[in-house]
Amino acid sequence: MKKELLKVLREKKPLVHHITNIVTVNDCANITLAIGALPVMAHALEEVEEMVSAADALVLNIGTLTNEQVEAMIKAGKAANRLKVPVILDPVGAGATKFRTQSSKKILEEVKISVIKGNSAEISILAGKGGKIRGVESQSVADDISEAAKDLANAYNVVVAVSGVTDIITDGKRIAYVKNGHPMMGTITGTGCMLTSVVASFCGVCEDYFAATVEAFVAFGIAGERAAQSSNVKGPGSFKVIFFDEIYNLTPEIIEKDKKIIL
Amino acid sequence: MKKELLKVLREKKPLVHHITNIVTVNDCANITLAIGALPVMAHALEEVEEMVSAADALVLNIGTLTNEQVEAMIKAGKAANRLKVPVILDPVGAGATKFRTQSSKKILEEVKISVIKGNSAEISILAGKGGKIRGVESQSVADDISEAAKDLANAYNVVVAVSGVTDIITDGKRIAYVKNGHPMMGTITGTGCMLTSVVASFCGVCEDYFAATVEAFVAFGIAGERAAQSSNVKGPGSFKVIFFDEIYNLTPEIIEKDKKIIL
Amino acid sequence: MKKELLKVLREKKPLVHHITNIVTVNDCANITLAIGALPVMAHALEEVEEMVSAADALVLNIGTLTNEQVEAMIKAGKAANRLKVPVILDPVGAGATKFRTQSSKKILEEVKISVIKGNSAEISILAGKGGKIRGVESQSVADDISEAAKDLANAYNVVVAVSGVTDIITDGKRIAYVKNGHPMMGTITGTGCMLTSVVASFCGVCEDYFAATVEAFVAFGIAGERAAQSSNVKGPGSFKVIFFDEIYNLTPEIIEKDKKIIL
Numbered sequence: 001m002k003k004e005l006l007k008v009l010r011e012k013k014p015l016v017h018h019i020t021n022i023v024t025v026n027d028c029a030n031i032t033l034a035i036g037a038l039p040v041m042a043h044a045l046e047e048v049e050e051m052v053s054a055a056d057a058l059v060l061n062i063g064t065l066t067n068e069q070v071e072a073m074i075k076a077g078k079a080a081n082r083l084k085v086p087v088i089l090d091p092v093g094a095g096a097t098k099f100r101t102q103s104s105k106k107i108l109e110e111v112k113i114s115v116i117k118g119n120s121a122e123i124s125i126l127a128g129k130g131g132k133i134r135g136v137e138s139q140s141v142a143d144d145i146s147e148a149a150k151d152l153a154n155a156y157n158v159v160v161a162v163s164g165v166t167d168i169i170t171d172g173k174r175i176a177y178v179k180n181g182h183p184m185m186g187t188i189t190g191t192g193c194m195l196t197s198v199v200a201s202f203c204g205v206c207e208d209y210f211a212a213t214v215e216a217f218v219a220f221g222i223a224g225e226r227a228a229q230s231s232n233v234k235g236p237g238s239f240k241v242i243f244f245d246e247i248y249n250l251t252p253e254i255i256e257k258d259k260k261i262i263l
Numbered sequence: 264m265k266k267e268l269l270k271v272l273r274e275k276k277p278l279v280h281h282i283t284n285i286v287t288v289n290d291c292a293n294i295t296l297a298i299g300a301l302p303v304m305a306h307a308l309e310e311v312e313e314m315v316s317a318a319d320a321l322v323l324n325i326g327t328l329t330n331e332q333v334e335a336m337i338k339a340g341k342a343a344n345r346l347k348v349p350v351i352l353d354p355v356g357a358g359a360t361k362f363r364t365q366s367s368k369k370i371l372e373e374v375k376i377s378v379i380k381g382n383s384a385e386i387s388i389l390a391g392k393g394g395k396i397r398g399v400e401s402q403s404v405a406d407d408i409s410e411a412a413k414d415l416a417n418a419y420n421v422v423v424a425v426s427g428v429t430d431i432i433t434d435g436k437r438i439a440y441v442k443n444g445h446p447m448m449g450t451i452t453g454t455g456c457m458l459t460s461v462v463a464s465f466c467g468v469c470e471d472y473f474a475a476t477v478e479a480f481v482a483f484g485i486a487g488e489r490a491a492q493s494s495n496v497k498g499p500g501s502f503k504v505i506f507f508d509e510i511y512n513l514t515p516e517i518i519e520k521d522k523k524i525i526l
Numbered sequence: 527m528k529k530e531l532l533k534v535l536r537e538k539k540p541l542v543h544h545i546t547n548i549v550t551v552n553d554c555a556n557i558t559l560a561i562g563a564l565p566v567m568a569h570a571l572e573e574v575e576e577m578v579s580a581a582d583a584l585v586l587n588i589g590t591l592t593n594e595q596v597e598a599m600i601k602a603g604k605a606a607n608r609l610k611v612p613v614i615l616d617p618v619g620a621g622a623t624k625f626r627t628q629s630s631k632k633i634l635e636e637v638k639i640s641v642i643k644g645n646s647a648e649i650s651i652l653a654g655k656g657g658k659i660r661g662v663e664s665q666s667v668a669d670d671i672s673e674a675a676k677d678l679a680n681a682y683n684v685v686v687a688v689s690g691v692t693d694i695i696t697d698g699k700r701i702a703y704v705k706n707g708h709p710m711m712g713t714i715t716g717t718g719c720m721l722t723s724v725v726a727s728f729c730g731v732c733e734d735y736f737a738a739t740v741e742a743f744v745a746f747g748i749a750g751e752r753a754a755q756s757s758n759v760k761g762p763g764s765f766k767v768i769f770f771d772e773i774y775n776l777t778p779e780i781i782e783k784d785k786k787i788i789l
Contacts, residue, residue, distance in 0.1 A: 015398045022285050022548050023555050023567050029286050029452035034499055039452065040356070040398030041286050044329045047362035054359065054397060066570045093566070096580065099573035134580060135541045135566030187774065189555035189565065235771030236560055245498030248450065278661045285548050292549050292715035297762055302715065303619070303661030304549050307592045310625035317622065317660060508761030511713065 005206055005215045006252050010036035014056030014204025016197060019043045019073050021063025021092065024190030028059070031194040034247040035219070037201035043069060048076035056204030058085055060111075061193055062103055063092040063136070070103045077111030086114035086203040090196040094118065095125035095133040108156055114209045115159040116152065117196045120145045123162045127152040136192075138164075146175065159209045161199065163192060167217045171210040178214065179260035180221025182228040185243075187236040195220050198247075218259045223247045225258065268469055268478045269515050273299035277319030277467025279460060282306045282336050284326025284355065287453030291322070294457040297510040298482070300464035306332055311339035319467030321348055323374075324456055325366055326355040326399070333366045340374030349377035349466040353459040357381065358388035358396040371419055377472045378422040379415065380459045383408045386425045390415040399455075401427075409438065422472045424462065426455060430480045434473040441477065442523035443484025445491040448506075450499040458483050461510075481522045486510045488521065531732055531741045532778050536562035540582030540730025542723060545569045545599050547589025547618065550716030554585070557720040560773040561745070563727035569595060574602035582730030584611055586637075587719055588629055589618035589662070596629045603637030612640035612729040616722040620644065621651035621659040634682055640735045641685040642678065643722045646671045649688045653678040662718075664690075672701065685735045687725065689718060693743045697736040704740065705786035706747025708754040711769075713762040721746050724773075744785045749773045751784065 015038045020028055025041060032039035042051040045068070052058050058080045060073045080087045089111075091104035104126060107113070116126070121138035124131030127149065129142035142148040146168055153160040153172035162168040167178040185191045198220050202212035223246040233239045278301045283291055288304060295302035305314040308331070315321050321343045323336045343350045352374075354367035367389060370376070379389070384401035387394030390412070392405035405411040409431055416423040416435035425431040430441040448454045461483050465475035486509040496502045541564045546554055551567060558565035568577040571594070578584050584606045586599045606613045615637075617630035630652060633639070642652070647664035650657030653675065655668035668674040672694055679686040679698035688694040693704040711717045724746050728738035749772040759765045 017398075021567070023551050025286050026289060026452065026552060030499065030503075033450060033452055038398050038400060040359070041284070041327055042356070042360070043327060044362060046330065047360035050360040050362070051398075064567055064569060067572065093568070096566070097568070097573035097576040099570060099576070135543075135564050135577075137564060187559060189552065189559055234768070235774035236556065237767040237770030237774075240556075240770075241500040241504055241767055242497070244500030244503075248498035248500075280661075288549050289552060289715065293762065293766075296713060296715060301661050301663060303622070304547070304590055305619070305623070306590060307625060309593065310623035313623040313625070314661075504763040504767055505760070507763030507766075511761035511763070 004252050005202060005212065006219060006250060006255060008205045009201055012205050013038050014201060015040060015054060016057045016059060016200045016204060017042065017052050017055035018059040018197065019048065019069065019076055020059060020061035020193065023063055024193040027190040027194050028197040030244060031247060032197045032201055034244050035198050035201050037204060043072050045072050045075060048072050049079040052076045052079050052085060053083055055085055057200040058087045059196055059200045060087060060107060061090040061092060061196060062100060063193060065100065065103055070106065073107055074110045077107065081112045086209060087111055088115045088117060088196055088200040088203060089113045090193060091116065091118050091122050091126060093133065093136040094122040095131060096135060101125060113156060113158050114203060115161060115199055115213050117161040117199055119192065120162050120164050123152060123160060124148050150175065159213050161213050161217065163195060169210065169213050169217060174210055176214045177262040178217045178221060180218050180225060182224045184228040184239045185224045188240045214261060218261060219250055219255055222255060222258045223250055267515050268465060268475065269482060269513060269518060271468045272464055275468050276301050277464060278303060278317060279320045279322060279463045279467060280305065280315045280318035281322040282311065282332065282339055283322060283324035283456065286326055287456040290453040290457050291460040293507060294510060295460045295464055297507050298461050298464050300467060306335050308335050308338060311335050312342040315339045315342050315348060316346055318348055320463040321350045322459055322463045323350060323370060324353040324355060324459060325363060326456060328363065328366055333369065336370055337373050340370065344375045349472060350374055351378045351380060351459055351463040351466060352376045353456060354379065354381050354385050354389060356396065356399040357385040358394060359398060364388060376419060376421050377466060378424060378462055378476050380424040380462055382455065383425050383427050386415060386423060387411050422476050424476050424480065426458060432473065432476050432480060437473055439477045440525040441480045441484060443481050443488060445487045447491040447502045448487040451503045477524060481524060482513055482518055485518060485521045486513055530778050531728060531738065532745060532776060532781060534731045535727055538731045539564050540727060541566060541580060542583045542585060542726045542730060543568065543578045543581035544585040544723065545574065545595065545602060546585060546587035546719065549589055550719040553716040553720050554723040556770060557773060558723045558727055560770050561724050561727050563730060569598050571598050571601060574598050575605040578602045578605050578611060579609055581611055583726040584613045585722055585726045586613060586633060587616040587618060587722060588626060589719060591626065591629055596632065599633055600636050603633065607638045612735060613637055614641045614643060614722055614726040614729060615639045616719060617642065617644050617648050617652060619659065619662040620648040621657055622661060627651060639682060639684050640729060641687060641725055641739050643687040643725055645718065646688050646690050649678060649686060650674050685739050687739050687743065689721060695736065695739050695743060700736055702740045703788040704743045704747060706744050706751060708750045710754040710765045711750040714766045740787060744787060745776055745781055748781060748784045749776055
């Protein structure tokens with residue numbers, strides 16, 4: 001069943017409402033289209049509730065947050081909760097400033113989140129296990145990030161997904177390790193944000209958010225591997241172009257063949 | 264005469280002032296440069312009037328509107344009206360939320376618009392003929408979108424341009440159908456916004472805004488066709504890169520040869 | 527020593543905090559990564575001081591300024607001054623509107639800037655020597671832009687860098703002319719902003735900001751030349767992709783071999 005999730009996604013074309021940062025917003029829209037979903041970006045307090053009411057998933061990404069934006073996120077998130085629309089939180093830079101840590105926690109307290117997707121430092125910090133972040137990049141993390149992720153998942157009854165060389169996805173009970181991906185993905189900005197958009201796209205068509213998130217990580221990582229192997233890649237500029245092509249050209253068969261999941 | 268409009272554009276390099284969304288603003292700047300005009304983006308209330316006073320065209324694109332931004336649009340639009348600078352409105356997502364519909368109408372009431380460019384749902388909704396939009400993508404529209412476009416054109420004494428498989432451009436009396444374009448253009452975000460920037464670029468050098476808009480749609484569609492035919496296109500990433508190249512490499516001769524207009 | 531500055535940069539990976547415009551923010555993040563540094567973007571008043579305290583350089587770019595953003599820039603800039611973090615100012619469009627000219631001057635008065643990087647009109651205007659700008663592009667400048675740059679450098683005890691066919695970098699005493707670069711760089715938006723990010727990246731690892739700025743201009747110009755010479759460049763779309771690759775693939779040896787500096 002899971003094998004065909006990409007097919008379902010492309011048939012249903014879920015609408016993914018983003019409230020996100022100004023740095024990678026264009027990439028998030030394009031990756032959402034490339035995987036087969038439909039992006040819409042809207043952050044005005046006057047319209048977020050109405051926009052999310054038409055959506056199949058909501059992304060809250062705090063990459064360039066402001067107080068007003070966090071307010072819009074919470075308003076949209078509460079509407080999503082009422083409508084059973086899954087909410088995906090990307091706590092970009094949690095730990096880098098108090099404002100980001102507190103805003104992430106505030107969103108977690110006020111909105112029922114479906115999936116938290118972060119790097120190891122962000123997850124470690126939100127789990128209360130310490131960790132250090134430099135700008136928006138992990139520097140040090142909890143000794144056992146799997147345990148931190150599980151604790152966070154259980155604390156908020158949420159799927160927690162930690163991106164890294166080996167990705168970790170857990171709902172507090174189940175845990176999956178995904179080994180797909182390639183170091184070239186770290187040479188461009190926005191891969192983290194784009195992955196969150198892809199997670200939301202899959203959650204928009206699959207109520208088992210753990211399974212949806214695993215599938216998203218696998219698909220995203222495989223596209224990265226395939227792009228990196230292209231003889232046309234000469235650096236991050238060409239990698240990015242071909243990465244979008246590879247996301248677009250993914251098939252359930254490619255995912256089945258190349259997936260590296262340890263359950 | 265119309266054949267040479269691109270030549271005039273590249274000689275005069277009109278300055279196109281944009282008040283636009285955060286998703287596609289970079290693409291709009293780059294497409295404006297690629298067609299041969301000069302983009303400038305400025306939205307602060309403190310400077311929009313002064314900035315538009317140096318401009319040859321003004322783009323108002325509500326893709327990620329806020330109340331304050333709409334206020335800046337109206338202020339800039341009124342200044343543009345006083346100075347006879349053409350104003351191009353892209354009512355992105357009108358119909359998706361009341362806020363977008365009402366803001367579009369408010370701009371239309373308070374500013375003399377030269378060209379409204381939208382998809383069929385946006386135009387149908389602004390014409391009061393119903394229609395349905397999902398996020399920012401047309402779902403259903405008036406039975407006869409040509410009539411809806413004409414009615415809207417006559418109601419506001421404006422050129423109305425409807426993008427679609429066949430584009431429709433009308434000033435309420437004249438009507439043109441443009442058959443240029445390619446489905447690959449729908450695989451990336453921002454083609455609608457970019458087209459609006461190209462319309463504004465042509466309107467900045469041609470007072471017959473109907474003719475200017477037709478030329479812009481034709482040019483844009485031809486570049487899309489040429490890009491899609493490239494053997495280097497493997498998906499939306501590479502398509503986008505080559506599309507910018509093709510816009511830049513357009514000539515009056517290519518446009519004359521490949522245009523598909525039904526008047 | 528200077529020859530190896532790129533090596534130092536890539537070892538230290540300086541964190542470059544940007545408060546910048548919505549048009550080119552993604553390009554600035556990607557160029558910062560490509561040269562070997564680490565970008566972070568944050569503009570909320572609540573966090574700019576804390577974010578800059580972890581940074582090695584601060585970019586203030588007024589490309590789409592608002593009053594609130596200028597306030598955040600000054601707050602971040604003052605914190606940077608206390609912490610001896612270099613501050614790089616890009617006064618985009620100074621002269622195009624009073625708001626931009628006055629905001630640039632306000633920042634210069636309230637924050638100790640390390641490097642001002644602008645085009646010739648922006649620098650001429652800030653030096654009080656007149657000049658004319660159309661949108662954000664130079665139209666006319668002081669008779670002797672070198673003298674204007676020196677005056678500005680001495681007035682604020684700052685390095686002044688003027689981008690152009692021949693770039694001029696001066697600290698008021700020393701002056702360098704850089705002849706690297708290529709006209710294709712003007713076919714895409716954001717090269718000016720990206721250059722500022724690269725200047726900041728070098729200043730983040732070298733306290734001689736004059737030397738760091740010269741090295742940044744040389745490196746940036748060489749990458750532009752190398753990209754433009756690629757047989758894969760067919761226009762601005764492909765140029766931009768390959769330009770990022772070339773920044774990433776720069777080595778101290780390439781810089782040493784291709785640099786065109788007149789001291």
